[in-house]
Amino acid sequence: MMFSILFLLFMPIPQVRTGSLLTGTYDPNSTALINEIRDIKEIDVLRQIINQETLIRVAVVKDVQAVVDDLSSVKRSMASSETMVSTLQQTLESLKSQVDSLNRDNTLAQKVETLQRQVYTLRQDKTLEKRVETLERQVNTLSQDKALQRKVEILQRKVDSLTEEQIREKENWHEKIQEIEQKFNRNITEVYELLNNRTLETIIKDxxxxxxxxxxxxxxxxxxxxxxxxxxxxxxxxxxxxxxxxxxxxxxxxxxxxxxxxxxxxxxxxxxxxxxxxxxxxxxxxxxxxxxxxxxxxxxxxxxxxxxxxxxxxxxxxxxxxxxxxxxxxxxxxxxxxxxxxxxxxxxxxxxxxxxxxxxxxxxxxxxxxxxxxxxxxxxxxxxxxxxxxxxxxxxxxxxxxxxxxxxxxxxxxxxxxxxxxxxxx
CATH class of the missing domain: 3.90.215.10 (Gamma Fibrinogen, chain A, domain 1)
Structure with missing residues (x-):
């Protein structure tokens, strides 16, 4: 559209014959006069078109200037984008270099895999959490009972004391058992004689x-x-x-x-x-x-x-x-x-x-x-x-x-x- 307007601006204007009208010599019925009148009307039309074209030319010049300004802004933006692209390329190359270095480090990869397996195992072992909670409760209970250790020490001393007494008691009982066995052996014959002298019915009745x-x-x-x-x-x-x-x-x-x-x-x-x-x-x-x-x-x-x-x-x-x-x-x-x-x-x-x-x-x-x-x-x-x-x-x-x-x-x-x-x- 812009090129069509420029064409109209620079298109040549046809020459108009004005002699007959200016001199005042004309025949109303002559063909020449009629043509001149028609030419005058065309000139008025052309003038109107020229005026319109002038306005259009001004508007177009403004539009062209705005386009030129936009192009300058785009060029500046493109220069800034090229700088950013260059920076991103440098960053990408640096990251690639770090990744290559990590890939070459097999020990690190193995450690990562080991840690991942351990984390997975811990997540799967649901009882571990319960055990930890139980131990924590036990620790808290033991921590609160400050006299527990003293009680244990007292009981341990009592146990040690009882053990010594039991040893002495066993020796005494061993002597007592031997004494009872001797008495039993002396009296067993008398017991058998007593039973033999009694009837079964009497024993059962007693x-x-x-x-x-x-x-x-x-x-x-x-x-x-x-x-x-x-x-x-x-x-x-x-x-x-x-x-x-x-x-x-x-x-x-x-x-x-x-x-x-x-x-x-x-x-x-x-x-x-x-x-x-x-x-x-x-x-x-x-x-x-x-x-x-x-x-x-x-x-x-x-x-x-x-x-x-x-x-x-x-x-x-x-x-x-x-x-x-x-x-x-x-x-x-x-x-x-x-x-x-x-x-x-x-x-x-x-x-x-x-x-x-x-x-x-x-x-x-x-x-x-x-x-x-x-x-x-x-x-x-x-x-x-x-x-x-x-x-x-x-x-x-x-x-x-x-x-x-x-x-x-x-x-x-x-x-x-x-x-x-x-x-x-x-």
Whole structure:
């Protein structure tokens, strides 16, 4: 646009013919006069254009001067920018030189990596902070207790003093023990003579320990019920059911079942220690049976009462079991008398004779059967099995399962109301 304006400024102005008008000689209708008038109008227009162009020229000159000033300012800014660029280049070269120096220093890089790993490890170990806090609390506590060290010193002196006294006391006690041993050795013979001159019943009465139900019976207890006895010969007592009526009384029940409330599908350990409640259904425990029968002549009385009130029984004159080391093996001897008929000792089938058999449970097989009689689904209980049995009172109570409680007298558990196994020393 600026170049277009300059072109108009310098464009030549056409020459106008003014002679006819100035001289006053003209013909209004002549062609020459008409042309001159037209030329005059064009001159006026041109003058107006010239005036406008003059104004434009002035404005353009101002604009050009402003552009020139702007160019000067840009040149100065460019000179300043070149100086800054030069300075930045020098700084960049210096930094590059420092980086190259650091890269060449491998030891520094390794130290940085080591420190980074240590920082990472410390951040990961969350327990370290807790330990430090705990130690700080302990240190603060110890710092606050200024008398702690004095207390420790006093206690240490007391400990040292006690140690010396204990040494002297040990020497004195050693002499006292030797003196007691000498007195014991002198009097042991007298003690044995004193015990031999007293009956077992008298000793038990003095200490109020009753080994079995017969001891209660001998002391005048004739009421059947639950009593506490000490079959292990010390103050450790167990509760048992005592039958003070049957065959003269004094019988200790080792097994009693009056309902199906107590399961007899038990482990070896449970049969060893006993389970259940003597006033209802229970097994006294194989350890207790061994203690009640070892070294004594004892009898076994078995009874089965039916729901119609009929009671069958069988009495074996000799009964005992060995300890756990021998798997509580059974010894059973005759004569066998009663209404049940013998189905344990002499059954007529050697596979069903139980004397000499070890005790078995579902978790411990000691029978002569190829499998485990105690674990069979139709048995599930502890007993002295052979191959397997003709008499078994610890089976599941369910009538649908309980077959052969005592063959052939009681062939099904459907009619059974109660069972008991009683022992009594002669």
């Amino acid at each position: 200490f109020k320990l009753y080994v079995d139900c017969k001891h209660y019976y001998l002391q005048g207890q004739t009421q059947s019920g639950v009593y506490r006895i000490s079959p292990f010969g010390n103050e450790s007592q167990i509760e048992v059911y005592c039958d003070m009526v049957t065959e003269g009384g004094g019988w200790t029940a080792i097994q009693k079942r009056v309902s199906g409330s107590e399961s007899f599908d038990r482990t070896w350990a449970e049969y060893k220690n006993g389970f259940g409640f003597p006033d209802d259904s229970y097994w006294i425990g194989n350890d207790a049976i061994h203690q009640l029968t070892k070294g004594r002549n004892s009898s076994l009385y078995v009874s089965i009462t039916l729901k119609n009130g009929t009671t069958f029984y069988e009495l074996y004159q000799q009964f005992s079991i060995n300890d756990e080391a021998d798997n509580y093996s059974l010894f059973l001897g005759g004569p066998a008398t009663g209404t049940l008929v013998d189905s344990m000792l002499h059954t007529g089938n050697s596979d069903y004779n139980l004397s000499g058999m070890s005790f078995s449970t579902p978790d411990r097989d000691n029978d002569r059967y190829s499998g485990n009689c105690a674990a069979l689904s139709t048995i599930r209980g502890g007993w002295w099995f052979n191959n397997c049995h003709a008499a078994f009172l610890n089976i599941q109570w369910s009538p649908a399962v309980w077959s052969w409680p005592w063959w052939p007298t009681v062939r099904s558990g459907t009619d059974v109301k109660e069972t008991m196994m009683l022992v009594r020393r002669h």
